[in-house]
Amino acid sequence: MISWNLLKKLQQKVNFTEREVVIADYILNHCEEVLKMTTRQLANETYTSATIIVRFVRKLGYQGFNDFKIHLLTDLKENSYQEIEVEKKESLISIVNKVSSLHEKVLLETKNRLSIDDLEKIQQAIKNVDQINIFALDANASIGEYVYHNIMQAGKLSNVYQ
Incomplete structure (x- = not known):
């Protein structure tokens, strides 16, 4: 290397x-x-x-x-993502700003990677299934729970498996 x-x-x-x-x-x-x-x-x-x-x-x-x-x-x-690393004696405001910056970067990156065609394919795939199962570990399990609730509100059966 x-x-x-x-x-x-x-x-x-x-x-x-x-x-x-x-x-x-x-x-x-x-x-x-x-x-x-x-x-x-x-x-x-x-x-x-x-x-x-x-x-x-x-x-x-x-x-x-x-x-x-x-x-x-x-x-x-x-x-x-290097400038987002938190240092030992960093102020709370600086940390909040870095987390906010990371959040913005992730959203922008996700938006730039998704096309309307991709979203339409995802939407069609969700319409065509009866149930959506989510498999996740650690912090992703919390995200899975959040997605689970949104899927259930949309009228689809869903499960989260850890």
Whole structure:
């Protein structure tokens, strides 16, 4: 496993050639899109070649482009919630603000990932079943109970199993 954060490596550009700087800048500015790209697509966007992309990710210490994308995704997920960590001597107001920020981020992320088509498919699936069973552990069981009550209010049978 790579020892230090991929995003930091891309930002610091240590020992990068001019082409590699262009590639790193593109990745940093288009992280989400890069996760869905092939080496050829990234090469087209950075005016390089697929071979240069492969050499670049190997220089960073990855087996190949897919390995690189997995680590990029991991880093993006870790960094998106890093500023929400609570420290020992933090004020109550600061903690409340961080929890509120986390709540907003989660809602926005959920909204951005759901499409109208997805919601219509979910709605149709719920209409087509007689009963909905929820399996959950720990804190998710509380969420399951909340969902259970909402499903029951909508007129569907439901159970929560822990």
